[in-house]
Amino acid sequence: MAQYAVLIYAGDSAHSSDATAEDTAVHDRHAQELERSGAVVAAYALTPRDLATSVRGDAVTDGPFVDTKEIVAGFYILEAADLDEALAIARLNPACRLGGGVEVRPVAGGGFVQRPAA
């Protein structure tokens, strides 16, 4: 098994502070579907682009790092035997049907970090 990161690209995140359950319903349903698949190791939804702050060199700017039509709206890590299996899961993401899409990247390493006791 190998781990793949799935970066979800959309015009913006559906998870704004005033988002209703209806706004995020399609994503929540997919999250449950992913959970049931047993393939997902960790998953995060991000807040909208308005809340993004970027640092390039010394300069801090308002907004996503790359100013494009789509931004990373969330990401998750899944475990799959091979790329085909990872793609089969990743392509089910609602973003693919809503004008955005996903990027699948093999994970080189990482995971949760054990923090030293305070």
Add this chain to the structure above:
Amino acid sequence: MSDHAAVAAAIADAHRREWTRVLAATVRVAGDLDLAEECVQEAYAAALRGWPRDGVPSSPAAWLTTTARRRAVDALRRAGTLRSKLPLLVEPEESVTDARDDGADAVPDDRLRLIFTCCHPALAQEAQVALTLRLVCGVPTPDVAKAFLVPETTMAARVTRAKKKITGARIPYRVPRPAELPDRLRAVLAVVHLLFTTGHTAPSGPDLVRADLVDRALHLARMLHELMPDEPEARGLLALLLVTDARRATRLDDTGRLRRLPEQDRSRWDRAAMAEAHDLIVAGLRGGRAGRYVLQAAIASLYAQAPSFDRTDWPQLVTLYDRLLEVWPSPVVALNRTVPLAMAAGLQAALAEVERLESDPVLAGYHYLPAVKADLLRRTGQLALARQAYAGALALAANETERAFLSEQLAELDPAGRPGLV
């Protein structure tokens, strides 16, 4: 001496015919494309040394495969690599065909795994093409580079990068499952078709046809049809390449100038290839919705089968183009359709259609559009506009043979050049 020549010929033949099979079978043992390639090259080198002494084995492919696989096993043993740690994911034979899904009982040929891996959509198409020539056909990288007119270092880097992605992203060495197969087969056929068209009309450079690429593409199409006899589009692609290439000998005159279809000597077309294509097409059109390649082949075949250009069945061609547009709504197809349309429905109808297509962004910069338009304008007697269109086509065409043809057409319309006619 002649023995030596016979052995050398046998090895060259085994390279051309059996490379794919030998490499594909060796990848299973090596679990790594690079190692497998190296071992297969060593096996051919061993044949060069051993066969003159021991004679050509009764099955060269089996000899080469055994030799290459043995080398792979030795290399892995030396490196102490465990099977479970092999970078390339090679599925055990049993799990490959899921009888529950597709009802197939045959174990797919290793060559199919190799082809589908090389043409995986996670690789850029130029990488798919390069890998297919390099790994499936066994063409040395310098020759692959030459075929695509890029520096050898560029091509080597492209191949290396693609192999790294196959390993790093774990692109499996597997024939796709039935659910994925239509899409994945489309990618494979597109690569073979691209190889053929690149060879059939070289996009740039001095030669119109690059026979090596055309022959490789035909070989691949034949192999795919043989390996997937029930896939109508694999059959269609083979038919299309056969019927298109049947005219190879007559596309240029003795001085290397482009000849148009009406001027080609039909008696010199390859009748055997056309007959083979015809049978494939008839089988392909029977039953179900015919796909893109079958229809393209049917069109090319109908053009080729007419006893003369004037006696071509133009209305039937328009009908076939209409069906093709249904399965493949491409403006390039719509443009090609205007050629029989001009004969079946008249020049004005065709011209109106070409003008409609001029606004399609896909065709911007496509030199055949002004070339087709110029021809129609010339035939309707609008010579000034025809000149303009030929000049437009000339500005966009990069193949020198095609450029020479267009220049000549333009010169014929030039009032200064042919004062008596205009």
